[in-house]
Each structure stands twice: as C-alpha cells, then as structure tokens.
Amino acid sequence: MGQTIKKKKKFVVEITVDECKGCGRCVSACPKGILEMTTKVNMMGIVYVEPAKEGCVGCGACFYACPEPGAISVYEIDEADE
Amino acid sequence: MGRKLKFGKPTGFFDVFDRRPGPIKKNMHYCPGCGHGILHKLIAEAIVDLDMRDHMVVISPVGCAVFAYYYFDAGGISVPHGRAPAVATGIIRANPDSFVISYQGDGDLGAIGLNNFLQAANRGENMTVCFVNNAIYGMTSGQMAPTTLIGQKTATSPYGRSVENEGYPLKVSEMVAALESPIYVERVALTTPANIMAARKALRKGLTNMKERRGFSLVEFLSGCPINQKMTAQQVDEWIEKEMIPYFPLGCFKDIAAERKPISRPKPTFDKKKVLNALVSSAGITKWGAKSTVLRKELRVKCAGYGGQGILSLGMMIAAMGQSRDINVSWLPSYGPEMRGGTANCSVVLSNNVIGSPVVQNTNILIAMNQPSMNKFLPDLVDGGILLYDSTNIAPPKTDRRVYAVAASDIAIKLGNIRCANSAIMGAFAACLKGFELEDYEDAFEEAIRQTFRKKKELVELNIKAFHEGRKSVETRNV
Ligand SMILES: Cc1ncc(C[n+]2csc(CCOP(=O)(O)OP(=O)(O)O)c2C)c(N)n1
Ligand code: SF4
Ligand code: SF4
Ligand code: SF4
Ligand SMILES: [Mg+2]
Numbered sequence: 001m002g003q004t005i006k007k008k009k010k011f012v013v014e015i016t017v018d019e020c021k022g023c024g025r026c027v028s029a030c031p032k033g034i035l036e037m038t039t040k041v042n043m044m045g046i047v048y049v050e051p052a053k054e055g056c057v058g059c060g061a062c063f064y065a066c067p068e069p070g071a072i073s074v075y076e077i078d079e080a081d082e
Numbered sequence: 083m084g085r086k087l088k089f090g091k092p093t094g095f096f097d098v099f100d101r102r103p104g105p106i107k108k109n110m111h112y113c114p115g116c117g118h119g120i121l122h123k124l125i126a127e128a129i130v131d132l133d134m135r136d137h138m139v140v141i142s143p144v145g146c147a148v149f150a151y152y153y154f155d156a157g158g159i160s161v162p163h164g165r166a167p168a169v170a171t172g173i174i175r176a177n178p179d180s181f182v183i184s185y186q187g188d189g190d191l192g193a194i195g196l197n198n199f200l201q202a203a204n205r206g207e208n209m210t211v212c213f214v215n216n217a218i219y220g221m222t223s224g225q226m227a228p229t230t231l232i233g234q235k236t237a238t239s240p241y242g243r244s245v246e247n248e249g250y251p252l253k254v255s256e257m258v259a260a261l262e263s264p265i266y267v268e269r270v271a272l273t274t275p276a277n278i279m280a281a282r283k284a285l286r287k288g289l290t291n292m293k294e295r296r297g298f299s300l301v302e303f304l305s306g307c308p309i310n311q312k313m314t315a316q317q318v319d320e321w322i323e324k325e326m327i328p329y330f331p332l333g334c335f336k337d338i339a340a341e342r343k344p345i346s347r348p349k350p351t352f353d354k355k356k357v358l359n360a361l362v363s364s365a366g367i368t369k370w371g372a373k374s375t376v377l378r379k380e381l382r383v384k385c386a387g388y389g390g391q392g393i394l395s396l397g398m399m400i401a402a403m404g405q406s407r408d409i410n411v412s413w414l415p416s417y418g419p420e421m422r423g424g425t426a427n428c429s430v431v432l433s434n435n436v437i438g439s440p441v442v443q444n445t446n447i448l449i450a451m452n453q454p455s456m457n458k459f460l461p462d463l464v465d466g467g468i469l470l471y472d473s474t475n476i477a478p479p480k481t482d483r484r485v486y487a488v489a490a491s492d493i494a495i496k497l498g499n500i501r502c503a504n505s506a507i508m509g510a511f512a513a514c515l516k517g518f519e520l521e522d523y524e525d526a527f528e529e530a531i532r533q534t535f536r537k538k539k540e541l542v543e544l545n546i547k548a549f550h551e552g553r554k555s556v557e558t559r560n561v
Binding site: 011012018019021022023024025029044046058059060061063064065067068069070072073074075076078 | 274279
C-alpha cells in the first residue's frame with residue numbers, strides 16, 4: 001500500500017540547427033516558453049532557435065507548428081534507467 | 083538513460099531530399115514560416131499512419147508546392163497549372179487501387195483550374211483535395227488571387243482589392259458544399275496549435291474517406307505566405323485570425339461520408355489484346371496489328387474540299403487504314419465556319435515513327451475535291467509531293483508536282499450517291515500509294531471503310547464499290 005509512485009514523465013525538445021529556418025513559429029507555439037530565438041547563425045546563415053530552459057511537457061505543439069520536416073524532435077525520457 | 087522519439091520527422095518524407103537540386107537536401111524549398119511546410123508534415127505523417135503511402139500519388143500543379151515530389155516518399159507528379167484534378171481522375175480511373183491527393187493553391191484551384199476542380203468535385207471522384215488558400219499567388223511574387231480579401235494590397239491590386247473592380251473573394255468550400263456529389267468539405271487554418279490540430283484531423287478524415295472509397299473530399303487550409311504579405315510568421319497568423327477567418331469561417335460545411343456507399347467503377351484492363359479487341363471488334367478489322375512495310379517515310383496528307391463532301395471522314399478513313407496496319411496516325415480536322423458549308427480540310431499523318439505534330443504544313447499528298455481548296459493548299463505541296471484531285475469539278479492545274487486525277491464525283495453520281503465521292507478519291511489515293519509498297523492496300527482500305535460505316539451498314543458496299551472504281555480509273559496526268 002502506498003507504494004504506487006506516479007512517475008512524472010520527462011520530455012526534452014531538440015532542434016536540428018541546420019534545418020531550422022528561424023521563422024519563430026515554434027517559439028509562439030510552445031505553451032511553456034521553452035524555445036527561444038538565439039543570436040547564432042546556422043550553416044545556411046539563418047538565425048536559429050534553441051531550447052532555452054527545461055520543462056518541456058512533450059505536447060508537440062512546436063513540432064506541428066514548425067514548417068520544416070526535421071528541425072524539431074521531441075523525446076520522452078525513460079526515467080526507469082536513471 | 084533511454085529515450086523515445088515522441089515527435090520527429092514523419093516517415094512519409096524521404097530521409098534525404100535527393101530529388102531537390104543543389105546542396106540543400108534536408109530542408110524544403112519553402113520560405114521561412116510558410117504554411118505549405120506545415121501541411122506537408124501533416125500529410126507525410128498521415129499517409130503512413132493511415133497505411134496509404136504505397137498507393138498514394140501526391141499531385142501538385144504549378145504554385146509554390148509544384149516541387150512537392152522532392153519530399154514525399156510516395157508517388158508524386160507535377161502537373162500543369164490547375165490540372166491536378168484532371169490528372170488525378172485519370173490515375174484513379176485507370177488504377178482504382180491508387181489514392182490521390184490533389185494539392186492545389188488558391189490561384190491554381192480558384193483561377194486557372196476552377197473548371198477542372200469543380201467538375202471533378204461534381205463527378206464525385208474518389209480523391210482528397212488539399213486546397214491551400216493563402217489569399218495570394220505565392221510563387222509568382224504576390225499577385226491577387228480569387229481569394230484575396232477586400233482591401234488586401236497585392237502586386238496587382240496596389241490600392242487593395244475592391245468589390246467594384248474585382249468582386250468578392252471566392253468562397254470555395256461553401257460553393258463545393260452546395261454540390262450533391264462531394265461528401266466532405268471542411269475549412270481549417272494552419273495557425274495556432276489548436277487550429278493545426280483541427281487541420282490534422284480534417285486531413286485524416288478526408289484521407290480516410292478516400293481509403294473507404296466514399297468519394298470527393300475537400301479540405302481548405304487557410305495558410306500563411308509571410309514573404310508576399312511582407313509579414314513575419316506571427317504577423318501573418320494574426321492577419322489570418324483577424325482578417326481571413328471572419329470572411330472565410332472555419333468549420334465543417336458538409337459531411338455525408340457515412341451515408342455514401344463505396345464507389346465502384348468499371349474495372350480497367352491493361353491487356354493489350356483485350357483493349358484492341360474492344361476498340362475494333364465491331365469495326366470489321368481482321369488484320370489488326372499486322373505490320374506493314376509501307377510508309378518507311380512519314381506521309382503527311384491534306385484532304386480539302388467543300389464542307390459537304392465528306393472531307394473529314396475521308397481523312398478519318400485514311401487514318402483508320404493506317405491504324406489497322408499498326409502505323410502511327412494522327413487526324414486533325416480544321417473546324418470553324420468551314421464546317422457550315424465553306425471549305426473544309428483535315429490533316430492526316432501516317433508514320434512508322436512517333437508523330438511530332440499533327441499539323442500538316444509541308445504536304446506530301448494533297449487530296450483536293452474542289453477548286454478553291456486546291457488553289458489554297460497547292461503551294462504547300464513539297465518537292466516530289468503528289469496532287470490528287472477530283473477532275474469532275476477541278477480544272478487541270480499548272481504545277482510541276484506529280485499529279486493524279488480521278489473523276490470522283492462522276493463516279494459517285496453514276497453509283498447513285500454523290501456522297502461516296504470521298505471513297506472514290508480514296509481509291510485513287512490507294513493507287514498512288516502503290517509506289518509506297520503497300521502490299522495489301524486494298525484489304526486495308528476496305529477494312530477502313532467497314533469501320534467508318536459500321537453504324538450505317540447499308541453504305542458499306544456502295545463505298546467499297548466507289549473505292550474500287552476510283553482506284554481503277556485514276557489517271558496520271560504528268561508523269
Ligand atoms: C499555364 C500557366 N499560367 C501561369 C503560370 C504562372 N504561375 C505560376 S504560379 C502561379 C500562381 C500560383 O498561385 P497559387 O496557386 O495560389 O499557389 P501558391 O504559390 O500561392 O501556393 C501562376 C499564375 C504558369 N506557371 N502556368
Ligand atoms: S513539446 Fe510542447 S512543451 Fe515541449 S518545447 Fe515543444 S511546445 Fe514546448
Ligand atoms: S518553427 Fe521550425 S523552422 Fe521555425 S524557428 Fe522553429 S524550429 Fe526553426
Ligand atoms: S512565396 Fe509564400 S507560399 Fe510560396 S513558399 Fe514563400 S511563403 Fe510559401
Ligand atoms: Mg496562393
């Protein structure tokens with residue numbers, strides 16, 4: 001009894017820098033304000049976005065808002081291995 | 083620490099966009115923030131999730147999405163502006179196992195291609211149209227589209243679209259929902275996360291309808307073109323929410339998929355024999371496909387005369403003769419006021435090679451059945467060309483070409499029907515062809531006559547008789 005610990009799922013968002021076109025759609029879409037525009041440029045010469053903090057809830061809003069096929073990936077972290 | 087991909091590049095895309103020219107193989111060609119990219123992802127995800135990819139052809143006509151085939155790991159075709167629904171119809175009718183997405187912009191679907199689109203919708207073709215309404219011609223740098231809003235400034239409406247000048251923006255979804263055939267019509271927007279998820283659902287619904295063969299679905303996607311609107315992606319989304327949606331309200335306009343039985347159409351066949359038989363069985367053709375050695379060279383024929391002389395069917399019979407001997411043929415009538423009693427002409431090309439153009443300008447054989455036509459087309463006869471004319475009503479011409487004459491109209495009158503003069507002159511034409519090594523030309527032409535008159539059987543024997551009379555009485559005038 002009392003042993004069921006509800007594991008809180010953890011997520012992380014990753015940007016494939018060279019595939020980002022810097023449109024900022026993901027920044028507006030994220031309900032948690034995780035993504036921010038950087039001041040760095042990628043291989044195409046475009047200012048790209050990056051996750052600026054932790055706390056991604058894995059909702060996928062940024063992924064669907066992003067017009068580029070592979071710029072954004074969202075992963076679920078398997079805590080059991082930790 | 084393990085991790086699992088929850089959202090990532092959909093597998094309906096190629097991993098590397100090898101078809102895209104240039105060094106960039108992972109990005110799409112769209113401008114930053116373009117709505118096309120958002121929709122492409124939804125499609126790439128859905129065609130795999132719904133297990134439709136292996137039978138899917140994404141058809142994209144002219145517009146920014148014309149290069150969609152770079153990206154989807156599925157069938158893909160680029161087609162001329164506005165023609166996607168016509169090509170899609172061909173694909174699904176010829177191969178009912180296939181699925182097609184007709185991916186069209188507002189200029190494409192609403193302007194140049196409106197008729198193609200509406201007719202396909204009205205026929206209830208089993209397809210899903212993804213209509214990207216960005217209220218502008220994106221690819222050509224921002225001209226006014228049929229869906230451009232009142233007051234919206236574009237390259238071709240620099241003072242803003244006005245009702246007085248251009249009328250109201252075209253409400254495509256509302257219009258299509260009013261038709262009987264379409265089963266599902268919904269308008270969505272590629273803006274906020276909530277709207278994008280609604281768009282994702284609508285797309286999947288349209289595709290599922292197609293999978294179940296229930297008919298025509300239209301999903302209209304309000305979409306941003308930040309570049310031509312001269313806005314950021316965020317501003318263009320705001321503009322869509324504030325300006326576009328009030329005029330183009332979101333929502334489902336029609337959904338009767340559940341009421342419709344799956345479409346079943348006649349099964350096509352690709353068996354060459356069966357196709358040939360279906361085409362010629364009633365035509366009395368016996369030697370279909372028997373290769374002829376005639377026409378090692380291409381023969382370009384012009385038939386010309388008076389509208390009532392059966393000029394077009396003369397050309398048709400000659401073409402049918404060629405067809406029956408597996409010769410490539412083209413037949414091109416000249417329409418116009420001629421059809422109502424003036425001069426009429428048609429061009430026939432017979433060739434053992436691919437025919438480049440059906441237009442006959444450099445004529446090898448001119449068949450003239452009245453004086454004005456002969457005068458008109460004689461100058462087009464090439465060096466070494468042949469003139470064949472009806473000597474009943476044409477005076478002997480002055481020309482250094484080879485000339486054959488036959489009193490075709492006389493022959494026809496004697497046989498009791500002036501209308502078989504065209505078969506009589508065709509007999510003469512067959513005789514001229516002797517020099518071209520047509521070994522069984524008599525049979526071939528007889529078959530052509532049988533085919534042409536297959537619905538008027540009483541005329542077959544008369545025309546065959548006229549043919550042989552013409553063949554026997556042709557005269558060489560100057561060789
Ligand atoms: C037959 C023909 N006419 C005109 C054009 C020029 N043209 C290219 S794209 C385009 C408009 C495309 O607008 P839309 O369909 O809205 O697509 P978008 O680029 O906005 O997605 C036009 C008129 C063409 N390529 N072919
Ligand atoms: S998955 Fe959701 S929470 Fe995580 S970064 Fe993307 S939008 Fe933000
Ligand atoms: S939405 Fe995509 S392309 Fe646009 S800034 Fe974000 S990651 Fe980059
Ligand atoms: S011009 Fe407009 S529609 Fe075309 S790719 Fe750029 S943003 Fe997209
Ligand atoms: Mg457009």
